[in-house]
Amino acid sequence: MARDFDAIVVGSGITGGWAAKELSERGLTVLMLERGKPIEHAVDYRGEHVPPWQQRFRGVGDRRRFATEYAVQSDNQDFEDANLSFWANDLEEPYVSDPEGPFHWTRASCLGGRSLVWGRQVYRWSDLDFEANAREGHGIDWPLRYRDLAPWYDHVESFIGVSGQAEGLAHLPDGIFLPPMELNCVELHAKAKIEAAFPGRRLTIGRAAILTREHRGRAACHYCGPCWRGCSTGSYFSTQSSTLPAARATGRLAVETHALVARVLYDPRRRRASGVEVVDTRTGERREVRARLVFLCASTLASARVLLHSRSEHFPDGLANSSGVLGHYLMDHILGPGAIGFVPGFLEHYYQGNRPNGIYIPRFRNLARREPGFVRGYGYQGAALRLGWSRGGFQPGFGRAFKEELRQPGPWLLVLNGFGECLPYRENRVSLDPEKVDAWGIPQLRVRFNWGENERAMAADITAQAVAMLEAAGAVNVIPQEEMYVGGKAIHEMGTARMGSDPRSSVLNAWNQCHDVPNLFVTDGSGMVSSACQNPSLTYMAFTARAAAHATEELTRGLA
DSSP states (O other): OOSOEEEEEEOOSHHHHHHHHHHHHTTOOEEEEOSSBOOOTTTTOTTTTOOGGGSGGGGTOOHHHHHHHSTTGGGSTTOOGGGGGGBOOTTTSOOEEOTTSOBOOOOBOBTTGGGGTOOOBOOOOOHHHHTHHHHHTSSOOOSSOHHHHHHHHHHHHHHHOOBOOOOOBTTBOOOOOBOOOOOOHHHHHHHHHHHHHSTTOOOEEOOBSBOSSOBTTBOOOOOOSOGGGOOTTOOBOOIIIIIHHHHHHTTOEEEESSEEEEEEEEETTTTEEEEEEEEETTTOOEEEEEEEEEEEOSOHHHHHHHHHHOOOSSOTTSTTOTTSOTTOOOBOOEEEEEEEEEEOOOTTOOOOSOOSOOEEEOOOSSSSSOOTTOSSOEEEEEEEEEOOGGGGGTSOOOHHHHHHHHTSOOOEEEEEEEEEOOOOOTTSEEEEEEEEEOTTSOEEEEEEOOOOHHHHHHHHHHHHHHHHHHHHTTOEEEEEEOOOOOBTTTSOOBOSSOBOSOTTTOSBOTTSBBSSOTTEEEOSGGGOSOOOSSOOHHHHHHHHHHHHHHHHHHHHTTOO
């Protein structure tokens, strides 16, 4: 790419796609840079409907290769041989997980990024979340409130298509919904029992960026199965199905893959970013590309790495880091605690298809009154399902009768998995390793993350309340899940370049704009000031669309 652009977007995932769409639709010429390989919508979803008996190793994959080349990525439940082309190779794209504070960094390395493999759960935040830090004295206050983001939630939901059920909860605002997916018979049973036993708690269908009717030329979901292999009908939101076609339709977008952004270029005379340095990951060739705006959307840790590596005489500790907080206050959601139980009866009922969604129990702790033991709260995701033939791996039995039994659906299982809020701690951080570099000579990112006492107290309550609700629903043989997974396992990492009103304690302002470098915007999870307990992707998208509108206005006024 020899010519200059109005804007460079680094990354092509959920926020990168939105930045490209919004900026190009507002009249700017945009270059999208993706370090990974190209993935063409539908054409490159090669494992989408391939049954396991037609796959290598019968769908299990080459476990020796996975253990060496994909040691971190293969720990993800959606990782498999059929979608191997989506994932980062841990040997080729290394990072350092601090042994005193380990962290699992789940990464896609392709056009579209994790928008191809995400869980698609989309929940709005409320002022309960945006005011929490100020109310309780943890971290710093958010520089905005729900009213500032609400129109942008509307904007995003109207475009991506969100199926869900309005519930009228102040702490989980309703949005613009397509018809909700249906609860199955055991979930309806559990809903009635749990809501009767625990007034104030609600069990509802998940709010998902998956279509239940045709929307903007994309087909309704037909429940075909493994969404994490790609969706050629575009029934769930991804960069390939939604934002990228919209951006390309403007005629103002250029896309380049195998393009690793090593650093952001800084012009000290103008005190502005002037572009980026790009490394071709196939040849190692380096070049500079110029632009009037730079949007970092590479994901929380990758964007932090770029900023930290963009050191200069003017910013010796990383670009836009006069505050000294860049890299600090890394957060993720508590995942692991919960419970499962068997629900007797309902054996005359079954379901059709593979519903790509589950149930949701919104936060009920620390709403109207303070609960003992911890601050903030958690929600549950889960589902009721019938066990299939694979139950033979743990169910006692032998011989012909046993095998015949496995041909029939097994008992109903009800699962509740907690997602809990993590407080912002300065010591949870990323930094550049002083010794290790990657294949292109760029320092590897070093990640250190530990749970605090508040998270541990919350995790214990997540398990206890899951058990109580399952028992209230009539479940038997309830199995508590008490282990807290390692940080990063929830794949909701956020923080490291937080927003704030004071440049002395934050990297970004209320528009995701760097205090120190006004034409540099960071709109992925890096800017988050607290983590709430809801899935964050919808909020990232709303922030990105809002920032793009503001950046365009700044350019028009000549301020960026």
